[in-house]
Amino acid sequence: MKMTEEIKKIIEQFNIDGNILDVVCKNVGNINQTYVATYKMNDNSTKRFIIQKINTTVFKEPYKLMKNIENITNWIEKKSIFKGDLKHPCLKVILNKNKKPLAVITDKNGEKQYYRAYNCIENAISYDNSQDRKIIYNTGRAFGHFQKMLIDYPIRRLEETITDFHNTQTRYENFLKDIERDVCNRVFDASKEIVFVIKNSDCARSITDLIEEGKIPIRVTHNDTKVNNVMLDKDTKEYLTVIDLDTVMPGSSLYDYGDGVRSCASNALEDEKDLDKVFLNTQLFESYTNGYLDEMAPYLTEAEVCNMGEAIKIITFELGLRFLNDYINGDTYFKTDYELHNLYRARNQFKLLLDIKDKMPYINEYILNKYKEKVKKI
Ligand SMILES: Nc1ncnc2c1ncn2[C@@H]1O[C@H](COP(=O)(O)OP(=O)(O)OP(=O)(O)O)[C@@H](O)[C@H]1O
Ligand SMILES: [Mg+2]
Secondary structure (H helix, E strand, O other): OOOOHHHHHHHOOEOOOEEEEEEEEEOOOOOOEEEEEEEEEOOOOEEEEEEEEOOOOOOOOHHHHHHHHHHHHHHHHHHHHHHOOOOOOOOOEEOEOOOOOOEEEEOOOOOEEEEEEEEOOOOEEOOOOOOOHHHHHHHHHHHHHHHHHOOOOOHHHOOOOOOOOOOHHHHHHHHHHHHHHOOOOOOOOOHHHHHHHHHOHHHHOHHHHHHHOOOOOOEEEOOOOOHHHEEEEOOOOOEEEEOOOOOOEEEOHHHHHHHHHHHHHEOOOOOOOOHHHOOEOHHHHHHHHHHHHHHHHHHOOHHHHHHHHHHHHHHHHHHHHHHHHHHHHOOOOOOOOOOOHHHHHHHHHHHHHHHHHHOHHHHHHHHHHHHHHHHHHO
């Protein structure tokens, strides 16, 4: 899509020293609309910026969300400078001419639309999915590095932008209520999957209990640890920067690690219907775990290390539950392409869960051995 006058007017609200040459819409994101704006800067150089329209259906308080992102990115930038780290370019929020982090316009329906701007991470690429061990290793490493940089961040400064995001138990209780309501008459068609969830409902409690009992520390978490949220160097495929910070919140590092493995090491896409293709790819699990532990091993508590394998299981249960719940509610949260899309996604996660359960002894042993190896080296 070529630049429209409307988007140009929005972008001009940002405090950028130059003139817009071109704007291209990158139609990749599921959540936000992303544009790349190229500028001729006043010093005659050419520079690119990322402009994103915030999805206010998902993120209802855009200023609160931007406060988290500004705090986190400033913290990481200061720490990188302090450490003399030139390898990892930092994500920076560009303010508008009134020093605010959002450009706001009112659309023709009278609704406010919010846009933000970032520096563009150059010579970089993000993959929607990958089975390449090096890319998955670097993805694990990028999220480990992100957590490490924020290890001493004062957590009380961070807002919880989506309440109970990973409270698996609350999600399970809401699911039971939604089955009773059955607003779309879909419960009968999903009965096999519902029974599966109920039989596996012990999964809902294990990590939430440890958090409530104070046995697992609360850290800064990313909450969307997918391969496409890491910018890698186009040539070397080394990790550069973690992006997509909308869901940065206080939480448990276990969910980030577990979801990273779940999303990067499944052998198939989340909506693969042929369940024979859905299983945990052990090579990719090992790569992600190695990358993550290469950064985070010295900082993890014993309880965290002992529950990393469990976290992969719990998060897979949680996502399957969310897909199934959305199917029952009439597909109001996840975008669907056909009527049974969310039901197929739920089946996919439940198959993955069964495979993870089978491989649990190996998963736990691998994590523990790698952890010991990495801590010994330090
Ligand atoms: N600062 C940046 N520099 C370079 N490219 C970027 C930057 N921010 C985003 N992108 C590109 O735009 C894509 C979408 O960005 P982002 O992940 O923030 O949006 P999203 O809508 O939340 O996406 P999704 O829901 O798919 O995770 C990224 O995968 C990346 O390719
Ligand atoms: Mg993204």
